[in-house]
Each structure stands twice: as structure tokens, then as C-alpha cells.
Amino acid sequence: MKMVFRWWPNGDDTVTLAQIRQIPGVSGVATMFSDIPAGDVWPLETIMALRDQVQKAGLEMEVIESVNVHEDIKKGLSTRDEYIQNYITTMKNLHEAGVKCICYNFMPVMDWFRSKLEAPLSDGSSAMAYEHSYASSLTLDRIISGMMNGSNDMTLPGWEPERFPAMAKDIEFYQNVSAEDYFKNITYFLDAIMPYAEEYDIDFGVHPDDPPWPLFGLPKVVCSAESIRKYLALNSSKRNGLTLCTGSLGANPENDVPSMAEEFAAMGRVPFVHLRNVKHTSEKDFHESAHLSSEGDLDMYAIVAALQKNGFDGYIRPDHGRKIWGEESRPGYGLYDRALGSQYILGLWEAVKRGEK
Numbered sequence: 001m002k003m004v005f006r007w008w009p010n011g012d013d014t015v016t017l018a019q020i021r022q023i024p025g026v027s028g029v030a031t032m033f034s035d036i037p038a039g040d041v042w043p044l045e046t047i048m049a050l051r052d053q054v055q056k057a058g059l060e061m062e063v064i065e066s067v068n069v070h071e072d073i074k075k076g077l078s079t080r081d082e083y084i085q086n087y088i089t090t091m092k093n094l095h096e097a098g099v100k101c102i103c104y105n106f107m108p109v110m111d112w113f114r115s116k117l118e119a120p121l122s123d124g125s126s127a128m129a130y131e132h133s134y135a136s137s138l139t140l141d142r143i144i145s146g147m148m149n150g151s152n153d154m155t156l157p158g159w160e161p162e163r164f165p166a167m168a169k170d171i172e173f174y175q176n177v178s179a180e181d182y183f184k185n186i187t188y189f190l191d192a193i194m195p196y197a198e199e200y201d202i203d204f205g206v207h208p209d210d211p212p213w214p215l216f217g218l219p220k221v222v223c224s225a226e227s228i229r230k231y232l233a234l235n236s237s238k239r240n241g242l243t244l245c246t247g248s249l250g251a252n253p254e255n256d257v258p259s260m261a262e263e264f265a266a267m268g269r270v271p272f273v274h275l276r277n278v279k280h281t282s283e284k285d286f287h288e289s290a291h292l293s294s295e296g297d298l299d300m301y302a303i304v305a306a307l308q309k310n311g312f313d314g315y316i317r318p319d320h321g322r323k324i325w326g327e328e329s330r331p332g333y334g335l336y337d338r339a340l341g342s343q344y345i346l347g348l349w350e351a352v353k354r355g356e357k
């Protein structure tokens with residue numbers, strides 16, 4: 001297992017590589033170019049320059065989160081082939097730079113969504129939160145402005161401004177796309193890229209839908225054990241894997257996250273894990289919490305034990321943290337709470353390991 005930390009280059013982050021280097025047990029970053037539009041090739045020189053920068057800081061760049069999938073691929077349009085070719089070229093370039101794992105998602109139109117980016121918690125910190133009835137009542141303009149106003153002027157992953165102009169039309173487009181058709185589009189994409197994932201030794205981890213239930217009439221694909229089984233069966237390559245995001249899946253109390261960790265790690269299909277905790281306030285309402293089991297509704301020890309005992313040998317990163325100690329950062333991605341989370345996770349990992357002997 002390797003512990004990594006999400007980080008954005010080119011000044012698009014308040015956290016520095018030097019700070020990440022000082023977090024014990026963290027060996028590398030999970031990073032991306034947020035300024036390259038989805039569908040474009042990531043140039044080799046640009047990737048190499050970033051890899052050199054990361055390595056000079058004493059860290060590895062083996063995980064990319066995310067190489068975003070162009071909307072035309074998700075929609076199944078005839079233009080998709082060109083974007084898929086670009087995707088494959090990006091994979092080749094990332095392979096040359098030593099990248100081993102790519103996280104991506106197949107969520108239509110928008111990536112994760114929260115109705116509040118800074119919900120106050122009782123200890124004086126704040127965290128991102130989601131309230132279903134309120135979220136469902138929002139117009140697209142209010143959603144976009146809410147996500148933008150809380151972003152502290154940084155790109156929120158999945159909310160790159162280049163997406164905004166087409167969002168309303170895209171949402172409309174998907175109202176007539178059945179889940180079955182959407183799965184066909186995924187299969188087409190996976191069948192095209194998996195042979196290259198094999199050739200370039202890159203594990204793919206699809207990120208679950210967040211929140212894991214339908215919203216705005218958009219198809220949802222990775223939200224339960226059953227849908228993950230279906231997704232992994234779409235293409236039988238071992239490279240077709242899951243990013244087990246405990247907070248995304250755990251937002252639905254019906255999801256048994258430790259048993260998912262066990263099942264999919266045992267299949268050898270979990271290259272990447274996002275560990276964070278959530279606290280439910282009602283069935284479809286929740287806020288993100290500190291990583292400790294006692295702070296949320298997930299049994300983090302059981303999840304880490306399930307991974308380790310089922311042969312998990314991939315990358316883990318602490319996912320979204322709270323905003324603590326007055327830190328100003330990209331929501332969910334400050335230094336302090338994620339650093340605390342990483343130490344807790346490493347502690348659990350060691351405890352499980354030593355307990356085995």
C-alpha cells in the first residue's frame with residue numbers, strides 16, 4: 001500500500017509539495033492538470049515537467065486523479081472516437097512518465113455535488129454537506145454559483161468552468177438516455193481503452209457517483225455493490241477497476257462499505273482508495289466528518305482491515321477533510337485535516353498488520 005495526497009500544480013492549490021513531503025508515510029501525490037480541457041491530449045513534455053517537479057520535491061507521481069472523460073464519449077456521440085484516441089495518447093504519455101494508476105469517473109454533466117461547501121460543525125470546524133430536498137430544489141444557475149462562490153477561487157474538480165456553458169443543454173440531453181444506453185457508452189469506452197491500459201500497465205479506478213443516487217434526472221452508474229459488479233463485468237480486464245471512495249458510497253446508509261472493500265479487493269479490482277467518513281443527519285442528508293470511525297457513520301477500522309486482509313496493494317489517499325484551524329483552501333482539500341486523516345489511516349493499517357501476527 002502506498003499513501004498519496006491529492007495536489008494540484010501550477011499554483012492551483014494552497015498546499016505545497018514541500019508541506020506534503022513532511023507528512024509522515026506519504027510517498028506521492030495524486031494530481032492532474034485542471035487547465036487542460038477534457039478530451040485534449042496531455043502533452044508529454046508538460047507531464048514530464050510536472051513529474052520532475054514532484055520528484056525533485058521527494059515525492060512520486062504514480063497516480064493521476066483525474067483524466068476526465070469528454071462528455072461526447074459519455075453521450076455516445078459520433079465525435080467520441082477522436083476524444084478516445086486523445087485519451088489513449090494521454091495514457092501513453094502518462095505511462096512514459098511512470099504513472100501506474102488513473103482515477104476517472106463516468107458521471108454525466110457534473111462530478112460530485114454538495115449543497116453546502118462550509119457547513120458549520122459543533123466543534124467550530126466546517127465541512128461539506130448535502131441536503132437532498134434542498135439540493136433537488138435548486139436551479140442550475142444556483143448550483144453553479146453556489147459551487148463557484150465557495151471555491152476560494154480554485155478549480156473545483158469536476159467543476160472546471162469550461163463545463164458551465166453546456167451544462168443546461170447536457171442535463172436536457174440525458175433526460176432521454178436510458179441507463180441501458182448509458183452502460184453501452186461506458187462499454188464502448190472501456191473496450192477501446194482497456195487494451196492500452198494492459199499495454200501501458202495502468203490500473204483504472206472509476207470513481208463512484210457522489211452522491212450515490214439519481215439527481216436532476218441524470219443516469220447514475222456506480223453507486224451500490226450491484227452496480228459496481230455490473231461496471232466491472234462490462235470489461236473483464238483486471239485493469240478495469242474501482243476507486244473505492246468510502247465517503248461517496250457511504251453516503252447511502254444501505255451500502256455496506258466494509259463488505260464492498262472485501263469483495264472488490266478480493267477480486268483484485270481496487271487499485272485506489274479514497275478514505276473519508278460521513279455523518280448522516282437523515283436518510284439522504286449528510287455532512288462530511290473527520291476521518292475517525294467515532295466521528296462519522298463508517299467503521300474505518302473494518303474498511304482498512306477488509307482491504308488489507310483481501311490483498312489490497314494499491315494507493316490510498318485521505319479524501320476530503322474538514323476546514324480546521326482557520327485554514328483557507330480549496331473546499332475539502334486543505335492540508336491540516338487531510339494530514340490528520342492520513343496519520344489515522346496509517347495507524348489503522350499498522351494496527352491491522354501487527355494484529356495479524
Ligand code: CS2
Nearest residue numbers: 066103104105111157158207
Ligand atoms: C471528488 C471527485 O473524490 C473526490 O474527491 O472530488 O472530484 C473525484 O476526484 C472525481 O470524481 C474522480 O474522477
Ligand code: MN
Nearest residue numbers: 245248274319
Ligand atoms: Mn472520492
